[in-house]
Every structure is written in C-alpha cells, then in structure tokens.
Amino acid sequence: MPQVIIDGQTYEFEGKHKLLQFIQDLGKEVPFFCYHPSMTAPANCRQCMVKVGQFVKDRETGEYELDDDGEKTIRWFPKLQTSCNIDVADDMIVHTQETDALVRRAQKDNLELILINHPLDCPICDQAGECPLQIQTYKYGPEGSRFEVKKVHKPKRVTLGPRVVLDAERCINCTRCTRFTEQISKTHQLTITSRGDKNYPTTAPGREFDDPYSLNTVDICPVGALTSADFRFRARVWEMNQTPSIDITNGKGCNIDLWTRDNIILRITPRYNGEVNDHWMPDDGREAYKIFNENRISRPLQKLDGEQILSSWNNSIATFIEQIEVRDKKEILFIGSPHASVEENYSLQQFANLIGINEVVFTNHIESGKGDGFLLTDDLAPNATGCRLLGLKEQDQTELKNRVKAATMIVLVSDHFVDRGVLSTTDLDGKYLISFATNHSETTKIADLVIPITTAAEHAASYVNVDGRIQRTIPAKETKYSNRSLNLEMSVSRLDRYGTNFDNWVTEDNKVDCIPLWNFISEVANASGLELSFDDGRSIMNKISDKLKTFENVSHEAMDDQLGIQLSLNPKTETPKVK
Amino acid sequence: MTYEFTTEDLKEIEKIKSRYPEVKPATLPVLWIAQNRFGHVDPDVQKLVAATLDLPEAHVHGVATFYTQYYKEKKGKYVLDVCTCLSCQLCGGYDMLHYLEEKLGIKTGETSNDGMFTLNQVECLGACGYAPMLQITNDKYVNNLTPEKIDKLVDSLKKGEEPSYEKMEMPLRKNN
Numbered sequence: 028m029p030q031v032i033i034d035g036q037t038y039e040f041e042g043k044h045k046l047l048q049f050i051q052d053l054g055k056e057v058p059f060f061c062y063h064p065s066m067t068a069p070a071n072c073r074q075c076m077v078k079v080g081q082f083v084k085d086r087e088t089g090e091y092e093l094d095d096d097g098e099k100t101i102r103w104f105p106k107l108q109t110s111c112n113i114d115v116a117d118d119m120i121v122h123t124q125e126t127d128a129l130v131r132r133a134q135k136d137n138l139e140l141i142l143i144n145h146p147l148d149c150p151i152c153d154q155a156g157e158c159p160l161q162i163q164t165y166k167y168g169p170e171g172s173r174f175e176v177k178k179v180h181k182p183k184r185v186t187l188g189p190r191v192v193l194d195a196e197r198c199i200n201c202t203r204c205t206r207f208t209e210q211i212s213k214t215h216q217l218t219i220t221s222r223g224d225k226n227y228p229t230t231a232p233g234r235e236f237d238d239p240y241s242l243n244t245v246d247i248c249p250v251g252a253l254t255s256a257d258f259r260f261r262a263r264v265w266e267m268n269q270t271p272s273i274d275i276t277n278g279k280g281c282n283i284d285l286w287t288r289d290n291i292i293l294r295i296t297p298r299y300n301g302e303v304n305d306h307w308m309p310d311d312g313r314e315a316y317k318i319f320n321e322n323r324i325s326r327p328l329q330k331l332d333g334e335q336i337l338s339s340w341n342n343s344i345a346t347f348i349e350q351i352e353v354r355d356k357k358e359i360l361f362i363g364s365p366h367a368s369v370e371e372n373y374s375l376q377q378f379a380n381l382i383g384i385n386e387v388v389f390t391n392h393i394e395s396g397k398g399d400g401f402l403l404t405d406d407l408a409p410n411a412t413g414c415r416l417l418g419l420k421e422q423d424q425t426e427l428k429n430r431v432k433a434a435t436m437i438v439l440v441s442d443h444f445v446d447r448g449v450l451s452t453t454d455l456d457g458k459y460l461i462s463f464a465t466n467h468s469e470t471t472k473i474a475d476l477v478i479p480i481t482t483a484a485e486h487a488a489s490y491v492n493v494d495g496r497i498q499r500t501i502p503a504k505e506t507k508y509s510n511r512s513l514n515l516e517m518s519v520s521r522l523d524r525y526g527t528n529f530d531n532w533v534t535e536d537n538k539v540d541c542i543p544l545w546n547f548i549s550e551v552a553n554a555s556g557l558e559l560s561f562d563d564g565r566s567i568m569n570k571i572s573d574k575l576k577t578f579e580n581v582s583h584e585a586m587d588d589q590l591g592i593q594l595s596l597n598p599k600t601e602t603p604k605v606k
Numbered sequence: 607m608t609y610e611f612t613t614e615d616l617k618e619i620e621k622i623k624s625r626y627p628e629v630k631p632a633t634l635p636v637l638w639i640a641q642n643r644f645g646h647v648d649p650d651v652q653k654l655v656a657a658t659l660d661l662p663e664a665h666v667h668g669v670a671t672f673y674t675q676y677y678k679e680k681k682g683k684y685v686l687d688v689c690t691c692l693s694c695q696l697c698g699g700y701d702m703l704h705y706l707e708e709k710l711g712i713k714t715g716e717t718s719n720d721g722m723f724t725l726n727q728v729e730c731l732g733a734c735g736y737a738p739m740l741q742i743t744n745d746k747y748v749n750n751l752t753p754e755k756i757d758k759l760v761d762s763l764k765k766g767e768e769p770s771y772e773k774m775e776m777p778l779r780k781n782n
Contacts, residue, residue, distance in 0.1 A: 208664075215662030215664055216664055219668055220671040221671050221672065222671075231663035232667060234664070
C-alpha cells in the first residue's frame with residue numbers, strides 16, 4: 028500500500044487525496060483560509076504551505092538511492108508547496124510547521140502579509156471568537172508587524188444584498204464567497220473587483236446579492252468581511268451556546284445549530300451532514316429563529332363569552348377532558364400535523380386510539396414552486412413523511428373540509444389552517460376548536476382552547492425529511508419547566524454556567540410557559556384514569572421503534588451517532604397496532 | 607444610456623468565440639471590441655458584454671476592473687499615459703507630466719473640457735531606453751519627450767492626426 032511520511036510518522040493511504048485534507052483527516056493541523064472541502068482549491072491564500080519531498084529512486088532498477096550515511100536520499104520540491112492542492116503520492120515526505128522551522132517562518136510571514144491592510148478591529152468585529160484569521164494569527168502569526176505605514180482603506184458597511192453586509196477592509200480575498208456563488212449556489216452573483224491591495228468581493232454594479240443561499244457566504248468567510256445584516260452586533264460568539272438541531276422550515280431537514288443567549292435564539296447556522304445538506308442551508312431556514320422567539324403563546328388560553336382569556340394548566344386539562352366526555356366520539360376529529368414531530372404525532376395518535384378514535388388525519392403543507400432541487404423543497408413542513416409512516420391518514424383540502432363539517436369538536440396540533448388557507452373561519456364556525464400551538468396566529472385566535480406547546484427549539488424530538496431520513500432536535504431554549512443545568516442534553520454557555528439568577532443577563536420573561544404535547548397528553552390521561560403516560564421524546568421514540576417495523580433500530584442515541592437514520596420508505600406503510 | 611454592438615462587431619465576436627472551447631476566455635477580446643466601439647467599458651457596457659456572451663455580469667465586471675487598460679468610465683478621445691517610473695523620472699518624466707498639465711489646463715487623472723484629452727500618470731511601460739515617454743490610448747508610444755515634441759503632438763492630435771509608430775533602435779552589443 029502506498030505510504031506517506033508526515034512529520035516523521037508513516038501513514039498508509041488508498042485512493043486520491045489532497046494533502047491538506049489528508050492531514051486534517053488524521054486529526055493534525057495545517058493553517059489555511061481559502062480551502063473549503065466542498066469547493067475547488069485555488070490555493071490563493073498561501074497559508075497552508077508545507078515542505079514536500081520524495082525519495083529518489085533509480086528509474087531502471089526501482090531501488091532507492093542512498094546517501095553516504097545509508098539513508099534514503101530525499102529530493103525536496105524546490106519551493107514550499109500549498110498543501111491544499113497537492114496530491115498525496117507514494118513515498119512522499121511532508122514537513123509541516125510542527126517539525127520544520129522553514130515552514131513555520133513561511134506561515135508566519137504569510138500572515139504578516141495578509142495582515143498588512145487588515146484593520147485589526149477584532150473588539151468590534153462580529154467574527155471575533157470564531158475567526159480563523161484571529162485564531163491562526165494567535166497560533167502561527169508574527170508578534171508584531173513591520174508595516175507601520177497607513178493601511179489601505181476600502182468600502183465599509185456595504186449592503187451587498189438584503190441579508191449580507193460587506194466590510195471590504197477586513198477581506199483577505201480568499202474568494203470563498205465568489206466560489207460559493209459559482210460552484211454551490213450557481214447564481215454567479217459575486218466577483219472580486221480591482222486587484223492588488225484594492226480588491227474586494229462585490230456584485231456586478233447595480234445588482235443585489237439576493238441569492239437564496241447568500242448567508243452561507245457569511246459562514247464560510249474566514250474573517251469578518253461578510254456579516255449577516257440580521258445578526259450583526261447582536262451578540263459575542265462566546266456568550267452564546269450552540270445546540271445541534273434540525274431546520275423545520277421545509278422538508279429537507281437541514282442540519283443546523285441554534286445559537287442562544289439568555290434563552291433567545293439569536294442565529295441559526297448550518298451543521299455538516301454529508302447525506303443531507305453538506306455545509307449549507309437556505310436563508311429561509313435562518314429566519315426560523317423568529318418563530319422560536321417572537322409571538323409565542325405562553326400559558327393556556329380559553330374562550331369565555333367569546334373572548335380568549337389566560338387560563339391555568341389545571342383548568343385547561345379539565346376543560347379538555349370535559350369536552351371529550353360530553354361528545355360522541357364520532358364527532359371528534361383529531362388532526363395531526365406535518366409541522367409537529369414524530370413523537371408528538373405518535374402521542375396524539377395513541378391518545379386518540381385509546382379513547383376510541385382510530386383515525387388521526389393530517390394535511391401536507393406543499394407550495395409548488397418553492398423547491399429548487401437543492402436544499403429548498405416544495406414541502407414546507409418538516410415531517411410529512413413521518414406522519415405517513417406513523418399511519419396518520421393524509422387528506423387533501425376537500426376531504427379535510429368534509430371531515431371538519433361532520434365533526435363538532437376539532438383537536439388541532441401545530442397547524443395554522445386558517446393562515447395557510449386550508450380552512451376558512453366559517454368552516455370552523457360552531458365547532459369546539461382545541462389548538463395545540465406554539466405561536467399566535469389567525470387560527471389560534473378563533474380556538475376555544477389554546478394549549479401552548481414546545482417548539483423544535485425546546486424539545487428533543489425527531490422529524491422525517493422528504494427523503495425518509497429521521498433526524499432529531501435537542502432542546503436549546505429553556506421553558507418555564509425545564510432547566511439547563513438539570514437537563515444534561517442542553518448545552519451550557521459560559522454565562523449559563525457561571526451566572527446566577529440574580530445576574531442581569533437572565534431574563535425570566537424569555538422562558539415560555541409551555542410544555543411538550545406528550546406531557547399534556549400524559550396529564551390528561553392521568554386525570555381521566557387512562558393508562559397512558561409519556562415521559563420524554565427519547566422514551567417515546569423507543570416505544571415507537573418497538574412497535575413499528577419502519578422505525579426499527581431508531582433511537583435518539585442512534586440518530587446522534589449516525590447524524591440521522593435513513594428509513595426504508597415502503598409504499599405500503601403499516602397501520603399501528605392499537606394498544 | 608443603452609449601448610449596442612453593430613453587426614460587424616457581432617460577427618467579430620462570433621469569430622472570437624469560435625477560437626476557444628468555452629465562452630469565458632472570450633471576455634477579454636470582446637471587452638476590447640466594446641472599448642474600441644464605445645471608448646470605455648462602463649457598467650452599462652459591461653452588462654452588454656455579459657448579455658452578448660451569456661456570461662454572469664459579475665464575472666465581466668471582475669475582469670474589466672482587474673485591468674487598468676479597460677476604462678471603466680468615459681475618457682477623453684485621447685488618453686495620454688505619461689510614465690513617471692524610475693528611468694523616465696530621472697530623465698524628466700515629471701517635467702513632461704507637469705508641462706502637459708499646464709498645456710491642457712487639467713490635473714493628472716482629469717479630462718479636458720473639450721473631451722479631447724485625459725491625462726494619466728502611469729508606472730513603467732517598458733520603454734526605459736527612450737525615456738521620458740508617453741502612450742496614447744493604450745496604443746502608440748511617443749518617445750524621448752521634450753516640450754517641443756509635446757506641443758507638436760498635442761497640435762496634431764487636436765487635428766485628429768495620430769502619430770505613426772516610431773521605430774526605435776538600441777545600440778547593439780558588439781560580440782567580438
């Protein structure tokens with residue numbers, strides 16, 4: 028097997044590798060700025076230079092040439108090589124900055140060059156704390172600069188597009204952003220203008236950078252040149268905590284990170300998953316932080332004399348039971364939701380089955396023309412496939428209207444039918460509407476009982492994407508009833524760990540008074556003497572995987588280990604057994 | 607302002623395109639055709655080039671701004687690039703530049719009111735042997751400048767007569 032010697036260690040390899048990626052895969056480090064594993068390597072930042080050589084072989088005999096000491100002779104490349112675009116070859120000898128003073132010197136000098144015109148405004152820069160330039164300057168950079176002349180000034184605060192702001196002075200011209208628009212989003216909207224020390228990325232004159240994936244350029248920018256118009260100056264990176272989650276704004280289920288501070292989601296960034304979204308996510312998905320923060324329903328609401336008033340949990344549980352008891356079961360319609368998780372739909376379905384209603388329905392949320400074949404889908408709900416796999420009955424608009432007409436009581440989960448035009452207010456006139464919802468909407472406004480439930484940012488639950496991949500969320504935001512320090516799944520930032528309740532950054536109002544749907548159902552079952560109880564998303568998923576063959580071997584742990592699990596999408600999905 | 611290529615230009619562009627396996631390399635020569643036709647490649651012309659070649663506007667903009675020889679704004683009929691790099695500087699390049707400034711009544715980088723001349727100060731144009739020198743609109747060199755030579759040049763340019771190419775000779779090294 029071909030061998031390569033890196034810093035004195037011999038490694039075997041197979042196939043074609045670029046040296047920088049190979050070194051990274053070994054868990055070692057070489058600094059770089061312009062290289063990105065999903066894009067071409069133009070080698071223009073010159074930071075990843077290493078010393079590379081090859082053992083000299085006799086061409087005819089194939090034997091190694093030996094020097095006077097009997098060691099194999101090495102023929103070094105005449106100059107240092109950029110490791111990002113050089114292929115790993117058999118008998119290659121590589122010296123990185125760890126073993127070679129020349130490489131260290133070259134990397135240090137290169138950083139000095141890059142920093143000549145860099146403004147060094149880290150204290151006011153959004154990128155500080157997660158900035159490759161900052162980190163690598165600390166690790167490999169010079170201690171000072173020999174360039175004491177005035178820096179070149181370039182445009183600042185340029186609004187490139189509706190979502191991206193450019194600070195050209197910070198730019199090091201790695202061309203990651205222009206390559207992104209060329210190779211990944213293929214809108215070709217960005218280019219580097221001018222040359223020498225005056226160059227910076229920009230759009231064509233008079234054009235906007237309105238790429239539906241534009242914010243990915245902010246993520247891959249190795250400095251603070253491109254910043255998000257929305258997130259700019261909102262928080263320092265080290266004050267936030269980062270929680271892995273799933274994008275719930277469309278059917279693709281992009282893997283994301285939720286960044287929270289003081290229980291407010293401040294930004295959403297993509298998380299790598301080669302099977303789903305690679306390193307990217309659409310801009311629409313990043314807007315979802317508003318769903319988690321704004322316009323939330325806190326405490327149950329109950330209609331009294333035609334007006335919604337704040338109620339208590341006990342009251343709402345009692346009302347829920349009462350309304351079910353006074354009716355013929357045939358008049359009650361349970362509507363699940365592609366916007367709710369597998370666990371939520373399952374617990375609703377189990378409850379319905381237990382009180383004698385065998386069919387739980389749902390309507391998909393498709394807007395044709397929204398999809399683009401990449402990361403946007405026509406399906407605007409994260410879990411339509413999950414509903415189908417659980418055996419919920421899919422209904423189109425007319426079917427649903429007829430079902431609603433026949434019912435006198437409707438239990439609706441996480442779906443805003445009036446807002447998205449599936450049902451009109453007249454369709455729901457005279458029906459007793461119970462709405463489990465996360466946010467206020469036109470639909471919750473007309474409900475007789477509104478139960479606030481947790482969003483994807485507050486519970487651990489799974490969603491099955493359009494391709495049948497089941498992935499799960501991890502709670503990022505505390506509710507009134509959950510606690511970061513007690514729930515070991517939740518991440519804890521420096522502020523969370525060391526701040527007390529009396530410190531001024533803890534705002535109690537940011538916690539929403541809501542509970543997961545399954546907990547509410549457990550309470551209801553408990554109060555009405557039914558044998559049904561749910562603990563948390565994790566145990567519900569275990570129950571589902573015991574019961575349904577499609578979900579065999581699926582558990583929260585397995586999903587974490589494998590970055591989600593691909594389910595086999597059989598055309599005939601089994602109906603769940605009634606307990 | 608809207609610009610349009612003439613039929614001959616379009617024919618020429620087709621010919622250029624057929625020279626390359628892809629369209630992208632045609633950007634440079636087509637920008638030249640545009641500049642020769644319109645005198646500059648301002649953003650509107652860049653858009654025309656992008657539309658003609660079916661290339662992204664951003665790409666054409668990037669190429670046009672990379673090269674100083676493409677004029678990104680309207681210039682005078684004649685662009686006088688006076689070299690002030692080392693050899694020319696030593697032989698009086700700045701004197702020539704200042705003489706031209708005075709003569710044309712404009713400062714370096716400006717265009718005269720009649721739209722005839724734009725005066726630029728440039729770095730080495732590779733004619734150190736005949737310093738000081740200037741270049742007319744990316745084309746002909748005028749070498750061994752003197753105030754008299756400049757007077758004559760400006761007069762003839764005003765009449766629309768461009769000087770012809772000047773054959774310059776360097777003393778050959780004797781090998782024996």
